[in-house]
Amino acid sequence: MRIVFAGTPAPAVLSLRAIAATDHDLVGILTRTDAPVGRKRILTPSPIAAAAAELDVPVVKADRLGEGATDAVTALRPDLGVIVAYGGLVREPLLSAPHHGWINLHFSLLPRWRGAAPVQHALIAGDRVTGASVFRLVTELDAGDVYGELRYDVPRGATAGEVLDALAAAGAELLVDVIDQIAAGTARALPQAGAVTLAPKLTIADGALDLSRPADDVLNRYRGTTPEPGAHVVFEGGRLKVLAALRGPDGDLAAGALALAGRDVLLGAGNGTSVLLKTVQPAGRPAMSAADWWRGLRTTSPRVELPAPGSAA
Structure with missing residues (x-):
């Protein structure tokens, strides 16, 4: 399949590299614009932008996925859109631009901890088990049907950074497996079941x-x-x-x-x-x-x- 990938922070890089290593055609990458980093506030490309440069894949930088980003993605004629921690919402008409729509790797067992900071909120709440889910992107936040998930026992004393690193590695494998199933026509997505909890961005x-x-x-x-x-x-x-x-x-x-x-x-x-x-x-x-x-x-x-x-x- 022709795949467009959207992501920004370091935990998304493993997924990007895993997709690039498959037989699928990675035709474009979306990421947020360069951001000021450090005390000197030096404009720095996102970790995904840096990885894209190494992979020699065209990059579109945008903080909002508006008309410009939609036109750029549509021109790539993607079969599937994949998003991992991009940091922005995908709305119509971009949502329907890929033939198979978009899938999202999310670092929780949905519908628990929908939102921008699922791992952080899981640890604050004292969850002993968390995980990752790959689901179909829809207009409602993190509410789409789930293609696959993995469970993860949180090690005693582990911080959010450590748990996120572990889920990023395991989640990349899950994501590629779902992509292969979609390509083969064998993928099956099930509705989310259970109580919804929210994980808004932390300050x-x-x-x-x-x-x-x-x-x-x-x-x-x-x-x-x-x-x-x-x-x-x-x-x-x-x-x-x-x-x-x-x-x-x-x-x-x-x-x-x-x-x-x-x-x-x-x-x-x-x-x-x-x-x-x-x-x-x-x-x-x-x-x-x-x-x-x-x-x-x-x-x-x-x-x-x-x-x-x-x-x-």
Whole structure:
């Protein structure tokens, strides 16, 4: 088949390369425009754009899949459109441009966690099992019939970045299998069944750790927002990023209080639980071990700020 691929971030690259390695004809790639990266805000091509350059496949860069992108895709006469984390909606007439329509690799077991951040929301919710689904793209968000799925047991302590890497690799194989079935005329898509939950894009505010909650809830949010948008607490008016953390011992450490236990830094959480801080990054400074950060403190009773009563977690 003649395939057009749409994607933007690094987790989509494995799928792109897997398709390029098949006997199908990869005729074009859609990705978002170059974005400013780093402190100097240097315009940088997306990971998919960089991979496309290596594959020598024509690229269309667009933040909205409007008339220009639709015309470009239609001119390629695709049999199938494939989308993996593009970061934009495919609407008509582009939705119907490929002969077989579009399929989407999504990193959840649909209909659980429809939206832009399924892995992050799954970990924040404490899901022990997640997965990936390949479904037919329709106008409603992530609501199309499912061609295939895989289940994934979340390793204890795994962060969203680690789970996404694992699903990107396994999902690429699933995606190619579905493409081959569509080409052979053997593909079968089934309606989604079960309760719908939503996974909207996360913001920096979503990475705030609420230490009034028990440590397991705090760590779920830490894992779900690592590496992006980044877990943090507020300390002395600034954001202290939490880059690595584990479950600490139960005891009488107050929620939000910090204490040194041997070479470990403990952070009190709700119900007499605690979080063990391993690596942190103070505002405007490089990442460092929590023990090194502790040695530089000027207060004898350090605490992080707790959310105001009634505020969102």
